[in-house]
Amino acid sequence: MTLSKYTKMLTKKSTSKTLSENISVDCVVFGFDGNELHVLLIDREDEMKNVASAYALPGNLIYDHEDLNQAAERVLNELTGLTNIYLEQFGAFGNPNRIKKKEDQPWLKAVRTNPNARVVTIAYYALIRMSDFKLNPSSFAKEATWVPLKDIAHLPFDHFDILNQSVNYLRNNTKIRPVGYNLLPEKFTLNEMQKLYEAIFNKKIDNRNFRRKIINLEVLNKLDEKQEGVAHKPAIYYQFNKEKYHSYIEKGFFKFEF
Amino acid sequence: MTLSKYTKMLTKKSTSKTLSENISVDCVVFGFDGNELHVLLIDREDEMKNVASAYALPGNLIYDHEDLNQAAERVLNELTGLTNIYLEQFGAFGNPNRIKKKEDQPWLKAVRTNPNARVVTIAYYALIRMSDFKLNPSSFAKEATWVPLKDIAHLPFDHFDILNQSVNYLRNNTKIRPVGYNLLPEKFTLNEMQKLYEAIFNKKIDNRNFRRKIINLEVLNKLDEKQEGVAHKPAIYYQFNKEKYHSYIEKGFFKFEF
DNA sequence: GCAAAAGTGTTTTGCCTACACCCATGT
DNA sequence: ACATGGGTGTAGGCAAAACACTTTTGC
Numbered sequence: 001m002t003l004s005k006y007t008k009m010l011t012k013k014s015t016s017k018t019l020s021e022n023i024s025v026d027c028v029v030f031g032f033d034g035n036e037l038h039v040l041l042i043d044r045e046d047e048m049k050n051v052a053s054a055y056a057l058p059g060n061l062i063y064d065h066e067d068l069n070q071a072a073e074r075v076l077n078e079l080t081g082l083t084n085i086y087l088e089q090f091g092a093f094g095n096p097n098r099i100k101k102k103e104d105q106p107w108l109k110a111v112r113t114n115p116n117a118r119v120v121t122i123a124y125y126a127l128i129r130m131s132d133f134k135l136n137p138s139s140f141a142k143e144a145t146w147v148p149l150k151d152i153a154h155l156p157f158d159h160f161d162i163l164n165q166s167v168n169y170l171r172n173n174t175k176i177r178p179v180g181y182n183l184l185p186e187k188f189t190l191n192e193m194q195k196l197y198e199a200i201f202n203k204k205i206d207n208r209n210f211r212r213k214i215i216n217l218e219v220l221n222k223l224d225e226k227q228e229g230v231a232h233k234p235a236i237y238y239q240f241n242k243e244k245y246h247s248y249i250e251k252g253f254f255k256f257e258f
Numbered sequence: 259m260t261l262s263k264y265t266k267m268l269t270k271k272s273t274s275k276t277l278s279e280n281i282s283v284d285c286v287v288f289g290f291d292g293n294e295l296h297v298l299l300i301d302r303e304d305e306m307k308n309v310a311s312a313y314a315l316p317g318n319l320i321y322d323h324e325d326l327n328q329a330a331e332r333v334l335n336e337l338t339g340l341t342n343i344y345l346e347q348f349g350a351f352g353n354p355n356r357i358k359k360k361e362d363q364p365w366l367k368a369v370r371t372n373p374n375a376r377v378v379t380i381a382y383y384a385l386i387r388m389s390d391f392k393l394n395p396s397s398f399a400k401e402a403t404w405v406p407l408k409d410i411a412h413l414p415f416d417h418f419d420i421l422n423q424s425v426n427y428l429r430n431n432t433k434i435r436p437v438g439y440n441l442l443p444e445k446f447t448l449n450e451m452q453k454l455y456e457a458i459f460n461k462k463i464d465n466r467n468f469r470r471k472i473i474n475l476e477v478l479n480k481l482d483e484k485q486e487g488v489a490h491k492p493a494i495y496y497q498f499n500k501e502k503y504h505s506y507i508e509k510g511f512f513k514f515e516f
Numbered sequence: 517g518c519a520a521a522a523g524t525g526t527t528t529t530g531c532c533t534a535c536a537c538c539c540a541t542g543t
Numbered sequence: 544a545c546a547t548g549g550g551t552g553t554a555g556g557c558a559a560a561a562c563a564c565t566t567t568t569g570c
Contacts, residue, residue, distance in 0.1 A: 022280045023352070023378050064376050068352035092350040092380045094281070094326035118322050120281050122350045122378070172510065176434075191522070208524070209560065216558085232521040233567035252430070449549070466551070467533065474531085484540095490547040491540035 019061045021117040025072040026059030026159065027087060028123065028166040029080070031130035031146055032183050034192065037199045038130060038146040039163065041155075042079055044107065055147060057159045059121060061112070072124040080144040082133060086182055087124040090169040091162075094120035098158040107156070125166045127183040174200050176252040178219045181240050187223060189235035190214065217253065219244045277319045279375040283330040284317030284417065285345060286381065286424035287338070289388035289404055290441050292450065295457045296388060296404040297421065299413075300337055302365065313405060315417045317379060319370070330382040338402040340391060344440050345382040348427040349420075352378035356416040365414070383424045385441040432458050434510040436477045439498050445481060447493035448472065475511065477502045 029040035041055035058079040062071035072087045096118055099108060108115035130146060155163060173179065180188075180196055194210045214220060220238040227234035287298035299313035316337040320329035330345045354376055357366060366373035388404060413421060431437065438446075438454055452468045472478060478496040485492035 020280055020376070022278055062352075065354050067354055068350060068378065071352075089350060092326060092347060094320075094329075094380065096323050096325055118278070120326065120378070120380070122352065172434075189522085206561075207522090208562085211523080213559085227522095227568095229569080230521080231519075231569040233523075235522055447549085464534075465549090466535085469550080471532085485549090487542080488548080489542040491549045493549055 017063045017065055019113075020064050021061070021114050022119055024059055024061045024119050024121040025068060025075055026057045026093075026121050026123050026162055027072055027076045028057060028125040028163055029076065029082070029085070030125065030127050030149075030166075030170065030183070031133065032127075032196050032199060033130050033146075034195060035199065037149040039149055039152060040080060040133065040144055041147050041152075043143055043145050055145075055152075056156050057162060058144065059159075061119070068122050069124075072122070076126070080133070082128070085126045085128060087126045089122060089124050091123045091165055092120060093123060093158055093162055095158060101157070104156050121162075123162050123166065125170065127170075127179065129183060129185060131185075171200060178217065178240070178245055178248050181245055187225065187237040187239050189227065189237060190220075191235060193238070217244070217248070219248060275321045275323055277371075278322050279319070279372050280377055282317055282319045282377050282379040283326060283333055284315045284351075284379045284381050284420055285330055285334045286315060286383040286421055287334065287340070287343070288383065288385050288407075288424075288428065288441070289391065290385070290454050290457060291388045291404075292453060293457065295407040297407055297410060298338060298340075298386075298391065298402055299405050299410075301401055301403050313403075313410075314414050315420060316402065317417075319377070326380050327382075330380070334384070338391070340386065343384045343386060345384045347380060347382050349381045349423055350378060351381060351416055351420055353416060359415070362414050379420075381420050381424065383428065385428075385437065387441060387443060389443075429458060436475065436498070436503055436506050439503055445483065445495040445497050447485065447495060448478075449493060451496075475502070475506070477506060 027040075031038045031040060040058065042058050043055055045054045058076055060075045060079070062068065062075075066074070068089065069087060072089075073083075073085060076082050076085060076087070098121075099119055105115065133144075133146070149167070152160075152163065154160060170179075174197070179200065180193055183196060184192060190211050191207070193214065194205055194207060197210065198205050219241055221241045223237040223239060225237045227237070285298075289296045289298060298316065300316050301313055303312045316334055318333045318337070320326065320333075324332070326347065327345060330347075331341075331343060334340050334343060334345070356379075357377055363373065391402075391404070407425070410418070410421065412418060428437075432455070437458065438451055441454060442450060448469050449465070451472065452463055452465060455468065456463050477499055479499045481495040481497060483495045485495070
């Protein structure tokens with residue numbers, strides 16, 4: 001895809017509306033493959049030969065009329081084809097030099113009508129099932145790709161900062177709220193859930209303690225269904241109890257109360 | 259103070275620099291008087307007769323060149339005279355209708371060169387000693403006033419939302435990090451600290467348990483100093499242990515770990 | 517029957533909670 | 544000596560952490 005096609009794509013949906021020059025959204029989309037956290041990045045290799053940070057977080061300017069959350073959803077959709085993603089805002093990044101690095105200029109000049117404008121970006125993160133993205137390989141599939149979190153060492157602009165803060169945010173969030181509703185399949189085993197937690201914290205967890213802890217939260221419903229066709233004792237499937245899940249999402253399950 | 263004076267005040271420090279049309283900062287400044295949380299609000303009564311929400315959070319547009327944190331500090335300083343305040347970002351508010359309410363238009367028209375521009379605001383909060391503000395009654399003292407948190411029922415724009423989210427944020431933050439470094443005097447008694455926590459959570463706390471808990475965190479240094487001239491057993495003064503305090507600020511003291 | 521992953525229980529330790537009285541000072 | 548707020552200890556329950564073996568299935 002050429003740059004002009006890219007630019008056109010970004011504006012196609014709302015030709016009558018004007019882009020804000022100064023406000024963008026960036027999305028950190030985490031996926032889980034059963035083993036490892038991945039992040040959905042835009043692949044700009046065609047245009048950015050020999051640049052360490054050819055991959056970038058999906059993000060772009062918002063429209064003047066649109067809500068930030070909507071903008072994040074729209075931009076993510078336009079760049080990756082994803083729809084109906086629950087995005088959560090975790091910060092605003094506004095260093096006046098955040099898009100002034102020399103190496104980032106060619107891209108900006110190609111993509112922005114005013115490449116020198118100062119842009120504050122509102123950062124969002126989402127957790128999705130990687131399969132949701134893989135199973136819908138659109139024309140975007142060439143542009144957006146999953147990259148294992150641990151393999152990401154450079155990103156353009158301040159995207160590496162944003163990524164690191166998102167990981168931090170995700171970890172802190174996971175300590176006080178259940179996680180996985182958007183990341184695990186609808187039915188999943190406790191061990192799959194444990195692997196997710198191990199991936200988020202990058203750390204082995206004792207399976208007896210993990211199970212007890214999760215079960216005691218009463219946030220899962222045990223199903224009458226087992227794995228089939230596995231060459232070992234089949235695991236029982238669970239799913240989230242929506243009410244409990246949402247009440248924990250709101251209130252958290254802090255222990256340090258007074 | 260007239261509106262034009264107000265407008266001038268807001269721009270006096272950087273006449274050569276241009277205001278962003280679309281990005282503002284708003285600050286929720288909490289103060290503690292030993293009993294109750296207060297919030298520092300701008301008093302617009304002179305200009306806003308008969309309007310329920312004459313008081314507003316201190317906030318304004320940022321300059322194109324300036325960092326968000328700097329902008330928050332500057333705006334707060336210009337509107338209240340406060341300096342050297344530690345501000346923490348807690349969210350961005352970008353509903354496209356957030357400043358479209360009819361009752362808010364007169365003020366916007368008076369204060370903004372482009373009152374119809376869409377503005378996303380980055381919200382900050384700070385905790386300060388109320389005495390720091392009281393003891394420096396500048397010309398601002400008439401404009402900015404402390405209002406007890408519980409007495410605030412309406413605010414213009416989306417400021418009431420912002421305020422509520424800041425309270426939420428403050429409470430959640432207090433559960434996982436020490437609070438008070440910027441809110442309590444340098445030396446303080448455990449009971450003063452307890453009253454602060456009671457104010458934040460709006461709830462009585464058992465003093466034996468509170469003391470044990472705080473002491474066990476090892477975030478305080480006991481001083482060799484007592485209250486003097488009080489008609490009861492003098493309390494021992496404590497101060498924050500900076501290293502421990504900052505390490506907790508970074509890491510938090512979660513109990514729900516794996 | 518064996519490989520592979522699922523699932524289960526106990527003990528120890530520390531923290532949270534609830535609760536009531538004595539202490540040091542000024543007047 | 545009394546009023547005022549400061550300061551302390553203990554017992555019971557619950558959750559966290561550490562730790563190893565048995566179960567069920569496919570092949």
